Every structure is written in structure tokens, then in C-alpha cells.
Amino acid sequence: MSTLTSRSGLLAAGNLIVDHVKLIDAWPTQDALVSILSQESANGGGPYNVTKDLARLFPDPSKRPFPLAIAGLVGDDPDGQWIKRDCESHGIDTTYLGTSQHASTSYTDVMTVAATGRRTFFHQRGANALFDERSIDFITAGHRMFYLGYLLLLDALDT
Numbered sequence: 565m566s567t568l569t570s571r572s573g574l575l576a577a578g579n580l581i582v583d584h585v586k587l588i589d590a591w592p593t594q595d596a597l598v599s600i601l602s603q604e605s606a607n608g609g610g611p612y613n614v615t616k617d618l619a620r621l622f623p624d625p626s627k628r629p630f631p632l633a634i635a636g637l638v639g640d641d642p643d644g645q646w647i648k649r650d651c652e653s654h655g656i657d658t659t660y661l662g663t664s665q666h667a668s669t670s671y672t673d674v675m676t677v678a679a680t681g682r683r684t685f686f687h688q689r690g691a692n693a694l695f696d697e698r699s700i701d702f703i704t705a706g707h708r709m710f711y712l713g714y715l716l717l718l719d720a721l722d723t
Contacts, residue, residue, distance in 0.1 A: 610713020625655030
């Protein structure tokens with residue numbers, strides 16, 4: 565069992581989301597069609613954003629003031645694989661990143677109107693809804709700091 569003084573690093577847990585950002589030419593009225601001008605994928609969700617931003621501040625993991633780890637659930641799908649590869653490529657420990665066979669990776673379709681920059685979000689909770697306290701063994705995890713992101717969107721924890 566690790567003591568508080570021997571613990572090190574940040575474990576960020578909760579919502580892991582892929583944002584599918586689409587730039588559109590106008591916001592449609594009901595039943596209308598608009599054009600998607602461009603699209604890209606980006607990281608989303610508090611834990612994912614926090615760890616990735618910290619990793620960007622210290623690109624060399626050996627020079628970071630503390631290790632970074634992420635915990636959550638993704639689906640067994642391309643978005644889940646993208647999250648895992650992205651975290652690993654930024655030196656973020658994915659030991660506590662689980663894969664669900666029962667739900668897809670959470671995503672948000674972000675519609676951005678080109679002329680105004682106004683955004684509208686369509687969110688699918690996916691595997692995040694299944695993440696609960698059994699997903700992490702806090703006794704053996706060994707992290708000094710803990711961040712939990714978007715509790716109200718973590719259905720199994722918010723009961």
C-alpha cells in the first residue's frame with residue numbers, strides 16, 4: 565500500500581470524448597440542408613483535456629514535474645483506439661483506460677457556423693455512462709492528485 569508521501573502524479577478520470585467538429589455554412593431551419601465546409605476530430609472531456617494540456621506543456625515525459633495518467637471507459641471502436649493512441653503518443657499512462665464491449669466511445673458532434681463561430685453540441689454518452697467506482701483501484705493506483713471530470717455526465721457514478 566502506498567502512503568501519501570510516496571504517491572506521485574495526477575490521475576484524471578471520467579469523461580473521455582472525441583469531438584467531431586464540423587464547420588457548417590449556416591444553421592439550418594427544420595428539415596433544411598446545409599453544407600459541411602470542413603471537419604476534424606479533437607479530444608474532449610475534462611480528464612482528456614486536462615492531461616493532454618499538461619502533456620503539451622511538458623512534451624518530454626521525463627522532464628515533467630509529475631506523471632500523468634488517465635482513467636475511463638472507451639468503446640471497442642475506432643474512436644476508442646484513437647483516444648488510446650493519442651494519450652500514449654503524449655506520454656499519458658493508459659493503465660486505467662478500460663474498453664467496453666457494451667457501449668461505443670462517447671462523442672460529441674460540434675456544429676460550428678462559419679460566419680458567426682456559434683457552436684451547438686450533440687452529445688452521445690456511450691461508454692462514459694458505464695464508468696463507475698469499480699473502474700479504479702485507488703489503493704494501488706499510487707497517484708497523489710485526482711481529477712474527476714463531468715460527474716453529471718457519468719451516469720453510473722451519478723446515482
